[in-house]
Amino acid sequence: MAASMLGWALRAARQVLPSPCTRQVRSYYVDWRMLRDVKRRKLAYEYADERLRINAIRKNTLLPKELQEVADKEIAALPRDSCPVRIRNRCVLTSRPRGVKRRWRLSRIVFRHFADHAQMSGVQRAMW
């Protein structure tokens, strides 16, 4: 209970949207885990090119091994959140880590909820 109270009190950081849209805007993330996932995605985007280049040096047989070892150390020195492996495709609305369909970025429960209320375009109950 205390944890949930803390969670309620310390809301996730607000994200400032650049475009001046006048509709209702989600100003908080669902939970901290989702926020951390967002941070990881941003860092991964920033360091993507560098990681690719250093890995190209590491993963070939032409260059001397010493050079490749140096490259290993370099890539390990990069921030840990910059690797794309740490990104988890969570549900966009509920931040559920499992049971997420990639096409809609929604967990199975939310997907079912919207599909039954006919709010998913082109989605129908299967019957055959």
Next chain:
Amino acid sequence: MWSRGWGGGAAGGFCRLAVRLVAGPAIGWEAAGVARLEGRTRSKIQKLFSTSSMLSTENNKSTASKDSTTEVASKSQEGTAEAPKQKLLDIIGSMTVEVSYRKKLKQLKTREIKKEATNTLEGPGSEHTMLQRTTEDVQGGKPLNPELVEAVSAVASSLPLNKKQTESELLAQLRRHEETTEKQKKGGIIDIRNVISEMAVKRQSPAQRGVRISSRVALKLDEDDQRIKPERLSPRSFDSRRSLKVGKRLNIFTKASKETENALKTVSSPTIWDLEFAKEIAAVTAQPPRNGFEEMIQWTKEGILWEYPIDNEAGMEDDAEFHEHIFLEKHLKDFPKQGPIRHFMELVICGLSKNPYLSVKQKIEHIEWFQNYFEEKKEFLQEI
């Protein structure tokens, strides 16, 4: 365009001229013109074309009533009309009235018709030269009424603009009016066939028109501030049957001076407060969409909705040609020509040339990063 058989065109043209020259103290000419007129009922044409204000009608009536008796006497003579003219000038000069020039002109025209019988070729020397100049353009070559010419000189003197120019312009206009009145008199029944045939004769041949347009374009190089070659434009303007550059300039729009534009540009460097203000205005004026179309428009502006028909290269501004993507060996100039590094870089280039998702800039950046990396590691590599 203006000479295309428009019966009342001359009056319209004169009205346009008069509109340009309208000023406060431009009533002297009116007085002089009115002084010459008789007090008669308005003809049909005058009623059709009259756009006069109440004041002008009052003015006309008053002057007509005053000078009716004197006017009749001084129809053929000039000397007796001087005294009432002076009186009128004094009276009307004190008043500030906007009179319709069209009506006055029509009255002048009708008067001209009556005066043709008693026309004399008099006139002072300066105006004679003016008449000679104007007669060059006109085919008829009929001399203007000296009273009208005097009236023209009085008007020109009263106006603040270039007197000689206004005089010549007014005389030219009067010439044209006389021409039309002559035609109307002699022609009698307007034969539409003749008019149409006349229009057909006036139509230029395409070659001539192309030449004319090209010549006009060549002349107007300085005005438009464009380096247009006449060869390039003439086929284009010839293709469109009615090109924009043919015809008399209306001079409605004044060309914006470049200095003011530059001044404006230098002054406006948007501050934060200006941006905030602009955002505020945009937020306030942005009304919620009334229907689905406006909603879709809003979404397109925000970038949520794509633009239809779908452009596969939307957002991709890659202006480079295919050879810039594929032949990347020229970027390998600084690398050593032998050795494993060269081999490695050649593989890198092979991979980049097959990558359709990167722009040329990104590919060059990759190669440059490798260059920097290997230069930093040079000492380390030489130890090995």
